[in-house]
Amino acid sequence: MADKVRLGLIQLCGCSGCHISLLDLHEQLLDVLPALDIVYAPIVADVKEIPEVDVFCIEGGARNEHDEHLMHEIREKSKVVIAWGTCAVYGGIPGLANLYKTEEINTTPYYTKTTDNPGVIPENGIPKLLDTVKPVTDVIKADYILPGCPPKPALNAAAIVALLNGKDPELPKKIVCDECPREKENVFPKEFKRSFEGTPDNETCLFEQGYTCVGMGTRSGCGAMCPSANMPCRGCYGKTDAVLDQSASTANTYANAGAPALEIPDKVGLLNRFSLPAALISKKVQK
Amino acid sequence: MGKVTIEPLTRLEGHGKVTITLDDSGKPTDVKLNITALRGFEQFVVGRPAEEVPRIVPRICGICQTAHHLASVKAVDAAWGAQIPIAAEKLRELMHLGNMIHSHALHFYYLAAPDFVLGPDADPAVRNIIGVIGAAPEVAKKAIAMRRFGQTIVEAVGGRPIHPVTGIPGGQAKVFTEEKRDEILTEMDAMIEFGQEGLAIMKSLNEKYLDTIKTLGVIDTWYLGLVKDGKHNFYGDTLRFMSPDGKETMDFKPSEYTDYLGEHTVDHSYVKYPYNKKVGYPDGLYRVGPLAMINVCDSMATPLAEEARKEFVETFGKPANQSLAYNQARLIELLSACERTKQLLEDPEITSTDIKAEVQPKAGNGVGVVYAPRGTLFHNYETDDNGIVVKANMIVATTHNVPTMEKAIQQAASVVFK
Ligand code: SF4
Ligand code: SF4
Ligand code: SF4
Numbered sequence: 001m002a003d004k005v006r007l008g009l010i011q012l013c014g015c016s017g018c019h020i021s022l023l024d025l026h027e028q029l030l031d032v033l034p035a036l037d038i039v040y041a042p043i044v045a046d047v048k049e050i051p052e053v054d055v056f057c058i059e060g061g062a063r064n065e066h067d068e069h070l071m072h073e074i075r076e077k078s079k080v081v082i083a084w085g086t087c088a089v090y091g092g093i094p095g096l097a098n099l100y101k102t103e104e105i106n107t108t109p110y111y112t113k114t115t116d117n118p119g120v121i122p123e124n125g126i127p128k129l130l131d132t133v134k135p136v137t138d139v140i141k142a143d144y145i146l147p148g149c150p151p152k153p154a155l156n157a158a159a160i161v162a163l164l165n166g167k168d169p170e171l172p173k174k175i176v177c178d179e180c181p182r183e184k185e186n187v188f189p190k191e192f193k194r195s196f197e198g199t200p201d202n203e204t205c206l207f208e209q210g211y212t213c214v215g216m217g218t219r220s221g222c223g224a225m226c227p228s229a230n231m232p233c234r235g236c237y238g239k240t241d242a243v244l245d246q247s248a249s250t251a252n253t254y255a256n257a258g259a260p261a262l263e264i265p266d267k268v269g270l271l272n273r274f275s276l277p278a279a280l281i282s283k284k285v286q287k
Numbered sequence: 288m289g290k291v292t293i294e295p296l297t298r299l300e301g302h303g304k305v306t307i308t309l310d311d312s313g314k315p316t317d318v319k320l321n322i323t324a325l326r327g328f329e330q331f332v333v334g335r336p337a338e339e340v341p342r343i344v345p346r347i348c349g350i351c352q353t354a355h356h357l358a359s360v361k362a363v364d365a366a367w368g369a370q371i372p373i374a375a376e377k378l379r380e381l382m383h384l385g386n387m388i389h390s391h392a393l394h395f396y397y398l399a400a401p402d403f404v405l406g407p408d409a410d411p412a413v414r415n416i417i418g419v420i421g422a423a424p425e426v427a428k429k430a431i432a433m434r435r436f437g438q439t440i441v442e443a444v445g446g447r448p449i450h451p452v453t454g455i456p457g458g459q460a461k462v463f464t465e466e467k468r469d470e471i472l473t474e475m476d477a478m479i480e481f482g483q484e485g486l487a488i489m490k491s492l493n494e495k496y497l498d499t500i501k502t503l504g505v506i507d508t509w510y511l512g513l514v515k516d517g518k519h520n521f522y523g524d525t526l527r528f529m530s531p532d533g534k535e536t537m538d539f540k541p542s543e544y545t546d547y548l549g550e551h552t553v554d555h556s557y558v559k560y561p562y563n564k565k566v567g568y569p570d571g572l573y574r575v576g577p578l579a580m581i582n583v584c585d586s587m588a589t590p591l592a593e594e595a596r597k598e599f600v601e602t603f604g605k606p607a608n609q610s611l612a613y614n615q616a617r618l619i620e621l622l623s624a625c626e627r628t629k630q631l632l633e634d635p636e637i638t639s640t641d642i643k644a645e646v647q648p649k650a651g652n653g654v655g656v657v658y659a660p661r662g663t664l665f666h667n668y669e670t671d672d673n674g675i676v677v678k679a680n681m682i683v684a685t686t687h688n689v690p691t692m693e694k695a696i697q698q699a700a701s702v703v704f705k
Contacts, residue, residue: 017349
């Protein structure tokens with residue numbers, strides 16, 4: 001790679017959190033930025049046309065036709081495309097929309113109780129929604145993936161530095177449980193609790209205490225931030241390379257608890273919270 | 288007749304374009320702001336257990352995620368009738384201020400300042416934070432330090448710097464340790480100083496560009512902000528509308544919002560146009576955010592910021608209708624957020640372990656409101672007997688400003704294309 005990398009950044013169906021996480025390098029930004037020539041980034045700079053770039057980071061998946069169109073344009077103009085963040089890699093939280101009909105996604109906001117002209121649906125000068133939310137990897141070829149909602153600043157930096165040195169960025173291979181400081185006894189809970197019930201013990205595994213932690217099905221890299229804050233993991237780094245499907249691998253562990261696992265409310269929304277569009281069963285079949 | 292499209296609209300979270308229709312003489316006849324993204328959160332939180340929703344909705348916006356997390360957990364508390372311990376209330380406010388400091392520093396130093404520091408005529412490609420690092424490294428370093436400070440607080444209290452997780456129905460999941468508090472306190476006074484310096488930079492820039500500020504994008508609208516006992520407040524508890532001439536105010540509680548707020552769907556934008564229902568559409572269009580907050584309050588809650596507010600009123604009037612006065616208003620808030628953060632950090636209760644009450648899920652309807660860095664934010668959920676969300680309504684910060692942004696762009700277009 002050239003000594004200065006021409007970089008493009010864009011937010012599609014995402015929240016800009018991945019961009020913010022890059023800024024969270026804070027003082028280190030002053031070391032990283034000089035190596036980069038940011039030639040396109042609508043969030044921070046006023047450039048209208050997408051130029052030719054070395055590396056393009058796409059945040060967010062495709063929700064509408066315009067997102068899809070931009071992905072193709074970016075692919076054509078970039079040497080390396082990175083699907084940046086869990087939305088881009090697996091669909092992310094917006095992918096929960098795949099549990100509903102597109103029509104509902106398109107109309108429900110215009111029937112809320114504060115809407116004074118319910119039933120008027122906007123359609124002029126705005127792009128049409130796709131039938132489902134699609135990760136970048138479903139639309140174009142991505143050269144690398146960088147999951148995390150958002151990826152930690154250090155992971156962003158490591159990927160950039162690797163590319164600068166002509167190397168492939170590497171992802172953590174383990175699961176969140178491997179990074180989690182809580183003690184495990186390899187027992188299975190007799191019943192499951194919702195996160196507001198009781199106060200979890202600070203030292204031992206949340207799953208073993210009956211809280212619905214999904215760290216065992218989730219790629220490491222975050223440092224087990226949520227369990228460290230006394231909250232169960234929700235799977236925001238997606239699956240590991242070793243398995244086909246995040247929810248299937250998590251469900252496998254839960255199945256060991258037997259019947260109580262069946263009582264957990266909203267299993268689809270729990271096990272597929274961040275990766276439904278990339279799951280083996282990626283949407284709800286609507287009659 | 289011609290058409291001009293400006294796309295993408297930059298430095299705006301969300302996605303938009305501007306379509307300007309020109310007549311034969313090149314005068315704009317129609318100016319529209321199209322917000323082109325829709326994600327459907329109001330639909331896809333339906334069916335989710337309500338306690339999970341505060342962990343889902345932060346993804347509406349990666350900049351003000353903490354505000355979404357908090358408005359959401361407040362709404363669930365309200366729906367289930369939960370009373371949370373005072374210490375939890377203080378922790379949530381502290382988390383909120385951390386987000387406010389990060390976001391205001393981001394907005395001013397990273398997004399607005401490049402235009403001022405490098406001048407509006409500088410090459411757009413360098414008119415960004417990297418340009419600022421080159422041209423005024425000291426300013427850039429302080430901007431970076433302030434953002435880091437804010438994010439550190441959110442992470443310490445919320446578990447994560449972006450998309451925090453510790454707000455749960457009934458209170459907070461994680462105790463704030465004394466060590467962490469002391470560590471953060473060591474930087475506190477420096478941040479208050481940076482806040483004052485930022486304001487001084489802004490005031491001198493204002494003098495330089497005063498003509499532009501007083502003419503470009505000046506519009507009369509209603510204002511909506513959040514106060515407590517009439518004072519400026521980031522976290523709660525009373526909403527206040529103020530009329531364009533400042534003569535009329537209306538105070539109401541979050542739970543009464545449907546009496547005061549209407550939303551009007553337009554054909555050319557995915558966002559609805561919120562308005563003051565007592566006034567009607569479109570006369571009741573309003574603005575939120577720093578300008579509105581500074582306009583509606585009787586005074587700031589902290590001393591240095593209150594001094595700055597008085598000066599602001601002398602320069603711009605009350606209410607100030609100049610869109611570009613937003614920047615100075617934002618810096619007054621940044622200073623105030625730092626001052627209030629210090630008060631909370633010095634409050635012995637902030638490290639209390641009594642942070643969570645037992646709650647029972649039930650059928651209910653709850654509204655949660657906080658002032659997000661871009662403007663007042665509403666989450667409203669209805670739950671069933673098991674505490675599962677059956678209906679949701681959200682009015683997010685940027686949305687409130689879209690109709691008036693469109694108005695400001697229309698006004699600016701008539702100046703630029705005359
Ligand atoms: S991955 Fe997370 S942080 Fe990144 S855009 Fe998606 S929701 Fe936002
Ligand atoms: S299941 Fe959760 S709490 Fe238990 S070890 Fe894994 S990540 Fe930690
Ligand atoms: S613990 Fe789980 S949900 Fe939390 S940040 Fe890590 S991967 Fe994401």
